[in-house]
Amino acid sequence: xxxxxxxxxxxxxxxxxxxxxxxxxxxxxxxxxxxxxxxxxxxxxxxxxxxxxxxxxxxxxxxxxxxxxxxxxxxxxxxxxxxxxxxxxxxxxxxxxxxxxxxxxxxxxxxxxxxxxxxxxxxxxxxxxxxxxxxxxxxxxxxxxxxxxxxxxxxxxxxxxxxxxxxxxxxxxxxxxxxxxxxxxxxxxxxxxxxxxxxxxxxxxxxxxxxxxxxxxxxxxxxxxxxxxxxxxxxxxxxxxxxxxxxxxxxxxxxxxxxxxxxxxxxxxxxxxxxxxxxxxxxxxxxxxxxxxxx
Amino acid sequence: xxxxxxxxxxxxxxxxxxxxxxxxxxxxxxxxxxxxxxxxxxxxxxxxxxxxxxxxxxxxxxxxxxxxxxxxxxxxxxxxxxxxxxxxxxxxxxxxxxxxxxxxxxxxxxxxxxxxxxxxxxxxxxxxxxxxxxxxxxxxxxxxxxxxxxxxxxxxxxxxxxxxxxxxxxxxxxxxxxxxxxxxxxxxxxxxxxxxxxxxxxxxxxxxxxxxxxxxxxxxxxxxxxxxxxxxxxxxxxxxxxxxxxxxxxxxxxxxxxxxxxxxxxxxxxxxxxxxxxxxxxxxxxxxxxxxxxxxxxxxxxxxxxxxxxxxxxxxxxxxxxxxxxxxxxxxxxxxxxxxxxxxxxxxxxxxxxxxxxxxxxxxxxxxxxxxxxxxxxxxxxxxxxxxxxxxxxxx
Numbered sequence: 181x182x183x184x185x186x187x188x189x190x191x192x193x194x195x196x197x198x199x200x201x202x203x204x205x206x207x208x209x210x211x212x213x214x215x216x217x218x219x220x221x222x223x224x225x226x227x228x229x230x231x232x233x234x235x236x237x238x239x240x241x242x243x244x245x246x247x248x249x250x251x252x253x254x255x256x257x258x259x260x261x262x263x264x265x266x267x268x269x270x271x272x273x274x275x276x277x278x279x280x281x282x283x284x285x286x287x288x289x290x291x292x293x294x295x296x297x298x299x300x301x302x303x304x305x306x307x308x309x310x311x312x313x314x315x316x317x318x319x320x321x322x323x324x325x326x327x328x329x330x331x332x333x334x335x336x337x338x339x340x341x342x343x344x345x346x347x348x349x350x351x352x353x354x355x356x357x358x359x360x361x362x363x364x365x366x367x368x369x370x371x372x373x374x375x376x377x378x379x380x381x382x383x384x385x386x387x388x389x390x391x392x393x394x395x396x397x398x399x400x401x402x403x404x405x406x407x408x409x410x411x412x413x414x415x416x417x418x419x420x421x422x423x424x425x426x427x428x429x430x431x432x433x434x435x436x437x438x439x440x441x442x443x444x445x446x447x448x449x450x451x452x453x454x455x456x457x458x459x460x461x462x463x464x465x466x467x468x469x470x471x472x473x474x475x
Numbered sequence: 476x477x478x479x480x481x482x483x484x485x486x487x488x489x490x491x492x493x494x495x496x497x498x499x500x501x502x503x504x505x506x507x508x509x510x511x512x513x514x515x516x517x518x519x520x521x522x523x524x525x526x527x528x529x530x531x532x533x534x535x536x537x538x539x540x541x542x543x544x545x546x547x548x549x550x551x552x553x554x555x556x557x558x559x560x561x562x563x564x565x566x567x568x569x570x571x572x573x574x575x576x577x578x579x580x581x582x583x584x585x586x587x588x589x590x591x592x593x594x595x596x597x598x599x600x601x602x603x604x605x606x607x608x609x610x611x612x613x614x615x616x617x618x619x620x621x622x623x624x625x626x627x628x629x630x631x632x633x634x635x636x637x638x639x640x641x642x643x644x645x646x647x648x649x650x651x652x653x654x655x656x657x658x659x660x661x662x663x664x665x666x667x668x669x670x671x672x673x674x675x676x677x678x679x680x681x682x683x684x685x686x687x688x689x690x691x692x693x694x695x696x697x698x699x700x701x702x703x704x705x706x707x708x709x710x711x712x713x714x715x716x717x718x719x720x721x722x723x724x725x726x727x728x729x730x731x732x733x734x735x736x737x738x739x740x741x742x743x744x745x746x747x748x749x750x751x752x753x754x755x756x757x758x759x760x761x762x763x764x765x766x767x768x769x770x771x772x773x774x775x776x777x778x779x780x781x782x783x784x785x786x787x788x789x790x791x792x793x794x795x796x797x798x799x800x801x802x803x804x805x806x807x808x809x810x811x812x813x814x815x816x817x818x819x820x821x822x823x824x825x826x827x828x829x830x831x832x833x834x835x836x837x838x839x840x841x842x843x844x845x846x847x848x849x850x851x852x853x854x855x856x857x858x859x860x861x862x863x864x865x866x867x868x869x870x871x
């Protein structure tokens with residue numbers, strides 16, 4: 181028995197060492213960094229580093245820009261996640277429909293945005309969203325809608341970012357949901373039809389409950405990913421206009437790498453981790469006790 | 476960096492001819508990423524030998540002790556430092572434990588002056604550009620009275636801190652106690668902020684950001700505003716972008732001050748030598764070459780960047796260029812920004828406070844007190860460092 185234990189640990193050791201070196205150590209270092217005032221002066225002369233306890237966190241909670249960034253991020257998550265998953269589910273259902281033709285072609289085409297580089301497609305989207313020459317405004321103009329300054333107007337900047345992010349990411353979840361849909365045996369639908377269930381009933385009482393575990397998993401992953409919004413505003417708006425697209429991660433990046441307040445930026449990182457952790461835990465409860473499940 | 480990095484390649488053959496044994500490799504950085512890349516390079520120990528540096532970044536890299544003092548080298552090479560505009564050269568002088576040292580040589584300069592419509596000003600009864608705040612306001616009121624609601628006196632884009640900063644420099648220091656506390660609630664800055672915001676409240680300036688004005692040059696040609704506070708790059712832009720029939724109708728003038736010609740900002744780029752470089756002598760030769768008045772004149776011909784040495788201004792291309800003359804005279808009256816690494820942040824926050832006053836969400840008193848509190852909190856580490864240095868000195 182003891183030998184088995186030793187062998188087990190020995191086999192797991194390489195993976196454990198990698199996790200320790202590349203995950204546990206950086207996390208502990210980051211956490212200790214967040215308790216100091218590591219800044220430009222400390223970078224020049226380490227003796228000026230001070231231990232400040234939880235001051236960074238206290239200061240963070242009093243920083244208006246942090247709350248604004250959190251508000252922007254929640255806006256992005258609250259709208260972006262449902263839109264993105266809705267698109268994925270819709271596309272997956274269409275692809276899974278019996279009448280769908282050229283299924284492999286559409287699957288590839290809809291998945292394509294996921295494998296493109298954010299920066300490259302962001303440049304294309306900036307053309308599309310251009311106030312005067314953009315395709316979107318020209319289309320709107322042809323049906324009589326005045327041009328909208330998508331990325332320059334603080335009211336439209338976040339919706340534009342959401343649109344871009346949803347387009348960029350929905351293909352990934354679509355593939356996962358499609359796989360889950362294809363795992364459902366067709367016979368179940370046949371018996372449902374025999375029992376007289378229309379397409380609507382089939383979706384609400386069959387497809388949706390069967391998809392719930394997959395949807396929760398997809399939801400948590402999308403949520404965690406969307407909370408870490410960074411590349412889209414970094415490339416498209418640099419946080420503007422009027423800081424309306426500053427996300428928590430963008431705020432952290434500015435504090436850390438623009439102003440070099442690494443201690444403070446680490447505190448932002450742990451605060452974001454804490455928020456994502458709480459929200460994901462909340463979603464997981466959904467999985468164990470799906471709301472609306474028949475008693 | 477930016478356009479300069481492309482152009483410098485055209486200056487290098489002359490350098491190569493003089494120093495065939497030195498090989499120069501130019502690495503281009505976009506301005507938007509340069510600051511982060513330099514700090515990361517410092518942390519990673521991979522800084523270049525020499526570099527172009529925005530002169531507001533010098534305090535930061537001096538605080539990191541990354542730059543080589545240049546006083547001795549400049550003296551040996553016979554570079555006449557008094558040939559440089561004093562205010563610009565001053566931005567490269569930092570106080571160290573061993574007294575003030577020169578850490579960079581100015582490469583090109585940037586300051587803010589008035590661009591204005593000569594025809595509109597004349598129609599409003601002013602043949603000369605204003606020299607003092609009172610004259611300026613008088614001219615703007617006259618323009619507005621003549622032109623009605625579609626005419627503003629001046630465009631001061633709300634997201635640009637430079638105009639307010641220039642007005643504040645005209646009023647005195649912005650930081651107190653060895654640059655460890657804000658002086659924004661002091662009478663000097665409050666006068667500057669009061670003047671700046673009154674232009675908006677009186678309807679002489681539109682409360683718009685640059686993003687909301689789709690095209691500054693179109694609006695200038697159309698006469699939406701008569702004055703515009705801007706920098707040297709706009710000389711070229713105005714020539715390129717204003718319609719032909721408007722080319723006779725614009726001019727530049729030094730910035731008006733509270734009571735007569737005022738000071739303006741001392742911006743631009745410097746050439747610096749990094750302490751960690753193993754090839755300092757060769758790198759210095761390149762800096763010396765780029766600092767020669769003749770090289771500066773070629774550089775100006777290629778980019779339109781204004782040279783920091785008075786002797787370089789004797790070139791016909793500059794001495795005969797009318798719009799540049801306002802810059803030549805303004806450069807004799809420029810003042811350095813506070814030389815601390817945190818300045819860039821304070822600069823942005825200052826404009827945020829001004830925006831709140833312009834939009835009347837805060838009064839001048841509340842805004843300046845809040846700004847000082849924010850600055851004091853930001854500079855806490857500087858006070859601590861200063862106290863520590865004094866304690867160490869006392870212990871010895």
